[in-house]
Amino acid sequence: MTTLFVYGTLKRGGSNHAHLAGQKFLGPARTAAGYTLISLGDYPGLVRSDDDREGVTGELWSVDDPCLAHLDEFEGITENLYRRAEIPLATPCSLGSAAPVETYFYARPVAGRPHLGPTWSV
Ligand code: PCA
Numbered sequence: 001m002t003t004l005f006v007y008g009t010l011k012r013g014g015s016n017h018a019h020l021a022g023q024k025f026l027g028p029a030r031t032a033a034g035y036t037l038i039s040l041g042d043y044p045g046l047v048r049s050d051d052d053r054e055g056v057t058g059e060l061w062s063v064d065d066p067c068l069a070h071l072d073e074f075e076g077i078t079e080n081l082y083r084r085a086e087i088p089l090a091t092p093c094s095l096g097s098a099a100p101v102e103t104y105f106y107a108r109p110v111a112g113r114p115h116l117g118p119t120w121s122v
Contacts, residue, residue, distance in 0.1 A: 002068050005029055005087055005103040007037065007058035007120055008044040010071075014122040015042070019074055023067055026060040029101075030118075032088040037120055038106065038113040044120040045082070045106025045113070055090050057119045060101065075104050083107045 003026065009016035012025070035056045036049040046056055063071070075082045082104035089101055 001065075002063050003099050003101045004061045004063045004068070004071075005031065005058050005089070005101050006061060007046055007056050007103065009042075009120075009122070010061075011059050011120070011122050014120075016074070017122075019071060020061055020063070020067070023064065024062040026062055028057070029060045030057050030090045031055040031103075032090050035087070036118065037116040038110050039116050040106070040113065044116055045108075045110070046087075046103060047106050047110055052118075054118050058103075071104075080107050 006020070008014065010020055011017060031046075033053050033055050034048060034050065035046055036052045037044040037056055038047055039045075072078075072084060075084075077084060084102050084104055086100045087103045087105075
């Protein structure tokens with residue numbers, strides 16, 4: 001099992017939420033400061049931002065290994081579109097779990113991409 005922070009089309013109500021079918025919703029969450037979203041058109045990318053003071057909003061999900069492997073493929077890990085890595089949260093998740101939280105960071109150059117701030121609206 002992996003605790004995954006989703007912030008874009010994978011969120012409840014999002015266009016790709018079906019890829020989380022059968023997984024466990026843990027609750028809403030926000031990253032620590034220092035991260036923001038950019039627009040990639042129909043979907044967002046999470047990137048580091050030294051200017052950010054509020055973090056990115058999203059949801060925590062407990063995801064099993066087969067689903068995670070599927071998501072890695074769907075999110076283009078092998079094409080280096082995103083990379084999955086640990087991210088710190090602003091507030092500890094209410095589950096009392098010390099497990100690290102991972103998310104999909106946008107892995108390509110961000111120059112010229114519109115900045116969206118902390119929230120992708122589904
Ligand atoms: N899907 C992943 C990364 C960006 C996207 O649209 C997510 O929702 O977290």
